[in-house]
Amino acid sequence: MTGDVLVVAGAVLHRSRVLLAQRDYPAEVAGLWELPGGKVESGETPTQALIRELCEELDVRVSVGAPLADVVTPREGLKLVAHRARIVSGTPRAVEHRAIAWVDAQRLAELDRNSQIVPNDIGWIRELTAELQVRPL
Numbered sequence: 001m002t003g004d005v006l007v008v009a010g011a012v013l014h015r016s017r018v019l020l021a022q023r024d025y026p027a028e029v030a031g032l033w034e035l036p037g038g039k040v041e042s043g044e045t046p047t048q049a050l051i052r053e054l055c056e057e058l059d060v061r062v063s064v065g066a067p068l069a070d071v072v073t074p075r076e077g078l079k080l081v082a083h084r085a086r087i088v089s090g091t092p093r094a095v096e097h098r099a100i101a102w103v104d105a106q107r108l109a110e111l112d113r114n115s116q117i118v119p120n121d122i123g124w125i126r127e128l129t130a131e132l133q134v135r136p137l
């Protein structure tokens, strides 16, 4: 349907870790961790939007891979998808977030247990936790 908002997030993977970003706003989610990303703008593909967002938010160039299984629809008119991504150039830094962190499966599970993940992302985090456990250190 036109007018729907699509948000694309990146599961940036390196060996057995994924890059998480800590939100600084709004108050309800400030301090919680998410996959970086943002809204797909008109005329963009989700891949193009993710490349742009990760450049703006992390100051890196990425290549975009396969989507995670979970498609999240927190409310009507809003859909969230996540794609695996890899850094092809640059060193990530928190341009728009409070902090960023490379997180392994154990730390990811701990953040989930402690309710430190934004609620919409929990399906992705569980999928990633399982995936990171079988990736080479």
Ligand SMILES: Nc1nc2c([nH]c(=O)n2[C@H]2C[C@H](O)[C@@H](COP(=O)(O)OP(=O)(O)OP(=O)(O)O)O2)c(=O)[nH]1
Binding pocket: 007, 008, 009, 034, 035, 036, 037, 038, 039, 040, 080, 118, 120, 121
């Ligand atoms: N980026 C991102 N947004 C998420 C995640 N989970 C989740 O519910 N969201 C929501 C929060 C926001 O309502 C929306 C994306 O907003 P945003 O502020 O990151 O994106 P943006 O840069 O395009 O937005 P804007 O502030 O320029 O309007 O999706 C996630 O893992 N990553």
